[in-house]
Amino acid sequence: MNxxxxxxxxxxxxxxxxxVANDKVCLSLKKGExxxxxxxxxxxxxxxxxxxxxxxxxxxxxxxIHGKEVTIRSPKDSFDLGIGMIHQHFKLVDVLTAAENxxxxxxxxxxxxxxxxxxxxxxxxxxxxxxxxxxxxxxxxSVSQKQTVEIVKMLYRGVDILILDEPTAVLTxxxxxxxxxxxxxxxxxxxxxxxxxxxxxxxxxxxxxxxVLRKGQYIGTIETxxxxxxxxxxxxxxxxxxLNIERPDPVNPKERLNVKGLTCISREGVxxxxxxxxxxxxxxxxxxxxxxxxxxxxxxxxxxxLVPSAEGSIxxxxxxxxxxxxxxxxxxxxxxxxxxxxxxxxxxLGMGLVGAMDMTDNMMLRSYRKGxxxxxxxxxxxxxxxxxxxxxxxxxxxxxxxVRKLSGGNVQKVLVGRxxxxxxxxxxxxxxxxxxxxHSSYTIxxxxxxxxxxxxxxxxxxxxxxxxxxxxxxxxxxxGGEISGIVDGRTATKEEIGKLMMKTGGTQG
Amino acid sequence: xxxxxxxxFQMTKREAIEPWKAWLIRLIAVALSLIVxxxxxxxxxxxxxxxxxxxxxxxxxxxxxxxxxxxRDTLVLLCIAVGITPAFKMRxxxxxxxxxxxIGGVTSAxxxxxxxxxxxxxxxxxxxxxxxxxxxxxxxIIPAFFKAYWNTNETLFTxxxxxxxxxxxxxxxxxxENPKGSNSVGTINSATKGGWLPKLFGLEYGWxxxxxxALTVAMFIYLRYSKQGYEIAVVGESGNTARYAGINVxxxxxxxxxISGAVCGIAGFIIVSGASHTISTSxxxxxxxxxxxxxxxxxxxxxxxxxxxFFLVFMQKGAGQIASQFNLNENAADVITGIILxxxxxxxxxxxxxxxxxxxxxxxxxx
Numbered sequence: 001m002n003x004x005x006x007x008x009x010x011x012x013x014x015x016x017x018x019x020v021a022n023d024k025v026c027l028s029l030k031k032g033e034x035x036x037x038x039x040x041x042x043x044x045x046x047x048x049x050x051x052x053x054x055x056x057x058x059x060x061x062x063x064x065i066h067g068k069e070v071t072i073r074s075p076k077d078s079f080d081l082g083i084g085m086i087h088q089h090f091k092l093v094d095v096l097t098a099a100e101n102x103x104x105x106x107x108x109x110x111x112x113x114x115x116x117x118x119x120x121x122x123x124x125x126x127x128x129x130x131x132x133x134x135x136x137x138x139x140x141x142s143v144s145q146k147q148t149v150e151i152v153k154m155l156y157r158g159v160d161i162l163i164l165d166e167p168t169a170v171l172t173x174x175x176x177x178x179x180x181x182x183x184x185x186x187x188x189x190x191x192x193x194x195x196x197x198x199x200x201x202x203x204x205x206x207x208x209x210x211x212v213l214r215k216g217q218y219i220g221t222i223e224t225x226x227x228x229x230x231x232x233x234x235x236x237x238x239x240x241x242x243l244n245i246e247r248p249d250p251v252n253p254k255e256r257l258n259v260k261g262l263t264c265i266s267r268e269g270v271x272x273x274x275x276x277x278x279x280x281x282x283x284x285x286x287x288x289x290x291x292x293x294x295x296x297x298x299x300x301x302x303x304x305x306l307v308p309s310a311e312g313s314i315x316x317x318x319x320x321x322x323x324x325x326x327x328x329x330x331x332x333x334x335x336x337x338x339x340x341x342x343x344x345x346x347x348x349l350g351m352g353l354v355g356a357m358d359m360t361d362n363m364m365l366r367s368y369r370k371g372x373x374x375x376x377x378x379x380x381x382x383x384x385x386x387x388x389x390x391x392x393x394x395x396x397x398x399x400x401x402x403v404r405k406l407s408g409g410n411v412q413k414v415l416v417g418r419x420x421x422x423x424x425x426x427x428x429x430x431x432x433x434x435x436x437x438x439h440s441s442y443t444i445x446x447x448x449x450x451x452x453x454x455x456x457x458x459x460x461x462x463x464x465x466x467x468x469x470x471x472x473x474x475x476x477x478x479x480g481g482e483i484s485g486i487v488d489g490r491t492a493t494k495e496e497i498g499k500l501m502m503k504t505g506g507t508q509g
Numbered sequence: 510x511x512x513x514x515x516x517x518f519q520m521t522k523r524e525a526i527e528p529w530k531a532w533l534i535r536l537i538a539v540a541l542s543l544i545v546x547x548x549x550x551x552x553x554x555x556x557x558x559x560x561x562x563x564x565x566x567x568x569x570x571x572x573x574x575x576x577x578x579x580x581r582d583t584l585v586l587l588c589i590a591v592g593i594t595p596a597f598k599m600r601x602x603x604x605x606x607x608x609x610x611x612i613g614g615v616t617s618a619x620x621x622x623x624x625x626x627x628x629x630x631x632x633x634x635x636x637x638x639x640x641x642x643x644x645x646x647x648x649x650i651i652p653a654f655f656k657a658y659w660n661t662n663e664t665l666f667t668x669x670x671x672x673x674x675x676x677x678x679x680x681x682x683x684x685x686e687n688p689k690g691s692n693s694v695g696t697i698n699s700a701t702k703g704g705w706l707p708k709l710f711g712l713e714y715g716w717x718x719x720x721x722x723a724l725t726v727a728m729f730i731y732l733r734y735s736k737q738g739y740e741i742a743v744v745g746e747s748g749n750t751a752r753y754a755g756i757n758v759x760x761x762x763x764x765x766x767x768i769s770g771a772v773c774g775i776a777g778f779i780i781v782s783g784a785s786h787t788i789s790t791s792x793x794x795x796x797x798x799x800x801x802x803x804x805x806x807x808x809x810x811x812x813x814x815x816x817x818x819f820f821l822v823f824m825q826k827g828a829g830q831i832a833s834q835f836n837l838n839e840n841a842a843d844v845i846t847g848i849i850l851x852x853x854x855x856x857x858x859x860x861x862x863x864x865x866x867x868x869x870x871x872x873x874x875x876x
Contacts, residue, residue: 017521017863306752332755343753351749357742365754368739376736 005067006031006161006192007052007083012061014047021047024061025218027211029161034183034193036203036224038236039213040437041408045196048213049163053085054078065161084154085163090146092138099134102153124155128185131178143292144175151182162186163194168202172291173465173498180206198236200229201466212236237438245445245470247489248453253281255317256426256457257303262312264298273298274481276312280426280457282319285448287472287489288461290501295481296461297346300428303459304343305331316341319425319455335366342424344416346431346461352415355404359385359396362403363418388417392443409440416447427451430461445471465494479503520862531860535853542852546845554837561831565842568830569823579819579826581714581784584721585776586818589800591721591728591811592772595765597801598732598809600745603766605652605667606773606797608674611790612648613641613777615674615681617704618697618788621781622685625703633704634782638720641778642771648674649770650763657759671797675790682789696786706783717783724772729811731768741765773797806854821846 007029014022022044029035039045050056052063054075062069065081072078078085092101099117118134125132132148141149147167154162164183168176183193183206197203203210203224210227212219212235219235233241257280264273273295280286288296301307303314305326314326316339326334334341349355353362363381371377385399392413396406403414412432419427429448433441448471452458462468468475472489477500484503487496547558554561570576589606596603620637628636652666687695698704709715732738744751744761751758781788799821807813828842 015521017523304753330755331753332757335755345753347749350747351753354743354746354750356746361739361742364739365743365750368736368754374736375734376739 004031005029005064007194008064008067009048009052010062010064012048012051012058012063014044014051014056014058020216022051022058023216023218025213025216027218027221029192029194030209031192032187032190033208034187034195034206035221036207036210037194037196037213038198038200038203038210038232040198040236041435042215042437043213043236044216045213046165049085049165049194049196052078052083053163079157079159081161082159083161083163084157084159086147086150086154086165086167088165088169090150092146092149094139095137097135097137098132098141098149098152101138101149102134102156106157121152121156124152128155128182128189130182143170144172144179147171147179155186160190161192161194163196165196166198167195168197168199169463170292172501173494174502176202199464200232203227203232204229214238233438241438241442245442245467246449247471247473248449250281250284250452250473251455253284254319255279256282256319257459258315258317259303260313260315262299262302262314263310264295264302264307265310266298272481273302273309276483278476278483278486280459282425282455282457283452284473285452285458285460285471285489287468287475288459288478289465289468289475289497290478292463294478294501296478297430298481299478300343300345300430300459300461304341304428305329305334316426340422340425342419342422342427344412344419344427344429344432346434348411348415349404352419353403353411356402358400358402359389359414360399362414363388363421366418366422384418384421388414388421392417392447408435409437409443412436412440412444416444420447420451424451424456426457426459428459431463432460433467434463465497469494469497477501518864518866520864523861523863526860534856534859538852538856539849542849545852546848549844549848554835554841556835561835564831564834565824565827565845568828568834569826571830575826577714579822581717582822582826583815583819584714584717585780585784586796586800586803586822587814588721588724588776588779589773589796590803590807590814590818591725592769592776593797593800594728594769594804594809594811594814595732595738595741596769597804598745599741599762599765601653601656601762601766602664603649603652603667603769604664604798604801605649605670606776606800607793607795608667608671608797609645609648609770609773610777610780610793610797611671611674611678613645613774614781614788614792615678615777616641616644616774617778617781618681618685618694621697621704621786625698626701630707634706637704637782638775638778642774645774645777646767646771649766649773653763653766657762678788678790678792693789694787697788699786704782705786706779714783717779720775720779724775725811725815728772732809732811737761737764802850824849 005028009025009027011024011026012022013020013024025044025048037045037048047056051058052072054072054077057073063072064070065083070081072081093104096104099114099121102121103117121132121134124130130148130152132145132152138146138149151162167179171179187193195207204227207224209221210224210232211221212232214236229243233243259279260277262273262276263271266272276299288299290296298307302309303326309328312327316324316326318324318339324337324339326339345351354365360378360382363384364376364378367381368376371380382399388394389396389399394410394413396410403411406414416432432444432448436444448458448460460472469489469492474486475489475492475497476486477484477497479501485500550556550558550561568575569579589610593603593606617637617640620633620640624633624636648670652663652670655661655666656663682692682694685694686692706716709719712718732741740756740761743754743756744758748758777792780792785792803814803817803821806817824842824846831837831842
């Protein structure tokens with residue numbers, strides 16, 4: 001028992017069915033430090049934190065807060081102990097203001113003294129260096145501002161142990177830097193902070209110590225100053241991993257896709273994509289960078305024929321020569337005229353695949369129209385499924401297991417594998433490695449590079465700038481539904497791209 | 510700082526369960542339900558539960574005639590369940606089977622009245638079957654059309670269509686009232702039996718049996734092996750995936766509801782021409798709703814529906830018997846059916862989840 005520890009976990013075990021999410025994890029958070037919890041997806045980071053914040057209850061083990069053993073049965077118990085967790089998905093009421101969200105659920109007098117509340121919020125924001133207007137409504141806020149509200153909400157309630165679950169996943173590099181500055185201020189003021197992440201550079205720049213989990217096991221905690229990207233990766237993955245992504249030079253690039261002035265208007269009448277123009281060339285990977293929700297999804301879905309475009313044109317130049325106009329065609333029409341267009345959407349189980357169906361039936365999604373009339377052919381899709389399992393080393397008990405039972409990496413292999421099997425001339429991919437472990441991620445990068453070498457025009461929306469800058473030949477940057485610039489992937493800097501990501505009212509690049 | 514107690518029950522999802530274990534759990538559930546029912550029977554009526562169970566059995570299949578009545582009603586319920594299944598598999602909440610049956614039934618009744626004594630059976634019966642199917646198909650396409658093009662709520666729409674269908678039937682009754690002033694149609698063509706489905710292989714309900722079993726098999730094949738069945742499954746699981754795969758969602762909704770309505774219309778034809786030989790607003794008799802339970806309990810497997818619909822009709826027939834035999838209210842059997850269904854549906858939870866009770870050791874260490 002150590003009085004200097006804000007949190008101490010002893011032999012915490014949590015099982016879900018046969019799966020052991022946390023196996024006898026021991027961990028401590030010192031008072032006034034920033035501790036990173038590092039681990040791949042599925043290593044049990046979030047499960048562990050959810051037990052501290054009262055969402056799950058551990059099967060075995062003890063939790064000590066400030067040296068005292070406690071039982072945390074609900075988020076309220078956790079709050080009472082001064083622990084606050086910021087989840088990846090914010091829990092805010094859109095139509096209320098920041099101040100209203102902050103005091104929501106707190107006991108108080110019958111008459112609400114808004115001025116006192118605002119004063120207290122302003123005092124907090126001034127102290128730690130937040131930028132927040134208490135009277136702004138949530139729905140008018142950017143993602144980064146919403147995150148600020150969540151953090152201030154915790155501080156307002158007197159939380160002194162703060163847990164953040166992948167806080168930078170939705171931020172631009174500049175916003176992430178600002179968040180880190182605030183967190184350092186909070187640390188100086190004596191707060192203890194845990195940040196869950198799988199981004200190595202964040203770990204190295206922010207935290208005092210790093211705890212590493214791997215497949216539910218606690219691997220160890222080291223001082224950040226003794227760590228390097230390579231040593232952390234080795235702890236995380238369990239073996240040495242080369243962190244280099246190859247980038248062959250494009251061979252004989254030819255125009256495959258020419259998008260001119262593409263504009264999309266949503267059902268609610270909001271312009272989600274405005275005046276987008278670019279070309280995608282064969283044998284090249286075109287990256288698309290931008291804060292989530294800057295129009296990347298609409299751009300890809302408009303090309304794939306899933307959302308109607310209001311203005312502009314999409315031209316396709318097949319490898320055989322000629323030109324085909326794809327403007328305002330549906331996905332079915334595009335497939336019918338023989339355009340080999342593959343699309344790996346962001347929402348894998350909600351759009352690219354049917355989670356409840358098995359691999360064979362999911363292979364059929366693209367090909368079920370072929371073959372004899374009326375009856376569906378399941379032989380060829382089953383063969384394809386078996387081939388993919390062997391070639392991509394998909395871990396599954398068999399072709400008849402529902403794909404939602406597979407792990408994230410395997411689900412993505414199923415989806416990417418099927419799309420590659422179409423022998424695409426143009427391949428659109430959205431967030432291909434989101435939620436994947438390092439090994440699976442590199443498999444996917446490799447598959448994209450293979451396509452590039454075979455002369456496919458690959459368009460890849462990504463969130464990790466470091467990866468895009470290593471993988472892509474050109475990077476198109478989006479901001480607020482517009483293309484704010486197209487830069488060379490080999491020469492561009494992170495700052496340059498970051499600025500383009502935040503450009504407002506930008507001109508075409 | 511007071512220490513809370515840890516939860517008494519911990520539920521964990523099972524990865525997989527052997528089929529025999531699942532069936533064992535279901536069997537235990539049925540046994541338990543019968544024991545609970547026995548307790549309820551003793552507590553409420555003081556009767557011997559074994560006698561009551563015997564009464565139910567006797568009422569459902571005690572004599573040859575009763576057995577055939579049970580089979581007849583099972584077939585009707587099965588036919589409706591088979592009909593609504595494609596819609597529910599598409600996650601189109603079609604609670605309008607009631608109305609579709611009535612429209613099919615009223616079409617059959619009209620044909621019996623106007624053509625029953627003139628056309629030869631070879632033409633009459635196919636015409637009645639096709640006409641009923643077609644009329645109910647149109648009836649079912651209306652809400653599907655609004656759903657496909659304006660995304661209206663199909664649950665409310667199909668429900669309201671039921672009431673419109675009832676008014677259509679009421680209008681028909683006034684029109685064909687026989688005898689005048691009875692406010693009913695009476696038995697149609699009772700003398701000539703025109704338009705009554707004849708015996709087949711010497712069985713009174715032979716045609717019912719053949720038609721419904723054929724539909725059951727055909728629907729099974731359609732849903733499981735056809736391209737259209739595949740499209741229905743994809744649309745049902747995710748509209749986004751369907752659009753992504755280039756499936757015309759509007760077309761699938763319209764086509765599936767057309768099929769669903771047509772089969773329900775055939776159920777109406779079977780009721781009117783093959784069983785009751787009359788039409789009234791209670792021709793469907795709530796079976797359009799009961800069929801929803803049948804369809805979901807069978808997990809859309811049309812062969813499982815044979816068992817489930819037989820069980821429900823069995824209990825319903827038994828109810829009539831114990832009501833008269835022991836002077837009980839008809840609802841007594843509903844109570845029994847309810848308890849049994851509760852156990853059967855509830856046991857699915859134990860098939861999907863494992864429940865662990867807090868161990869004594871942990872409980873002790875809390876003090």
